Amino acid sequence: MAQLFRKRGIAMIDSFHIDAVEKVSSPQGALRITGRSKDRDQEEIFCDRLLVAYGMKPILEGYGLEDSGIAVEKGAIAVNEGMETSVPGVYAVGDVTGGQMLAHEAEYEALAAVGSMRGKPCPVDRDAMPGCIFTEPEIATVGLTEEEARGRGISVAVGKAFFLGNGMARAMGKTDGFVKVVADADRDLQILGVHMVGPEAASLIAEATLAVGARMTVRQVAYTVHPHPTTSECFKDALFRLL
Structure with a gap:
């Protein structure tokens, strides 16, 4: 950028x-x-x-939280995977729990909380939480970066493709940017992270989020048909760089 x-x-x-x-x-x-x-x-x-x-930080003052017994850590309400606080039966979701403070993150935290209440847990996968920046071109990311993966001791493989070679991007006149795929070289090229800069990146990241969250491999997603001409083919091209 x-x-x-x-x-x-x-x-x-x-x-x-x-x-x-x-x-x-x-x-x-x-x-x-x-x-x-x-x-x-x-x-x-x-x-x-x-x-x-x-940036932002949770506002916790003025609600009587200090008298509730609910634990606070690093300026945010502490919760478990089911979004339950330190007080049994009391749940917290959204910005008050810290994290990336994204609207879609809060929505899925609410789903996790309701699932816990119903005895049907569906914890939020923090490694599969997409983030988008609506600049021109758009920026979107999900999962681990190359540096984060290496920091965890993972043997990393990287595939990269540019929108300059994408038919739809050329038709739109928006050829700046790229798609980068980070995969685990020792685990059948499991997709660990996807990072995009380019046209429609904030929409394209949804497919990548599914791939990261479902622990899919590069081959599984690459051989899923991507319609032509669409910007989604740039993601496919980045995947095929690894095969």
């Missing part, structure tokens, strides 16, 4: 520490940001708008 942004004339500065933000009257912009980057000790950036996005 950094390469694509720079290609569009968007400046990217990594690891920038902001020291001060001031309103100024300057032809360069209405705001002056002073800070330090990894390449410079002191730097000034002028702009008209500043968007601060530093």
Whole structure:
């Protein structure tokens, strides 16, 4: 994404520490940001708008939680696989439990909680929880990255295909991006993770999520017919790079 942004004339500065933000009257912009980057000790950036996005955290104060006996760990309500708290019969789902804080994650946590209540457990598989960023092009990911898999001592195999060679992407005029598949080389190429940047990535990740969650192999998914011409063929092409 950094390469694509720079290609569009968007400046990217990594690891920038902001020291001060001031309103100024300057032809360069209405705001002056002073800070330090990894390449410079002191730097000034002028702009008209500043968007601060530093993540989220659960809000647990003001609900009497401290008197409930419900355990809190690392600023979030602690739950088991069935989303039950430390107080039997009390369940918690969604942002208050921490995690990635995604709407679809909360939905499936609710399903897991109801399943536990009914005696039909269906725990949420955290290794098969997709995440999407709706930029242009879209970003989508599920499962382990190559680095995470190697960190677990797994022998990793990687397949990669680019949307530049995809018929539908070319017809759409959106050929930036790729699909990367991370598989376990010692376990019949079980799919561990899939990472995408490109057109319709947020929709394509659903098939990859099924593959990761069902512990499917590269061969099983690659030999499933993918219709032509569709962007899903880029996922198929990345899989065939491993066969």
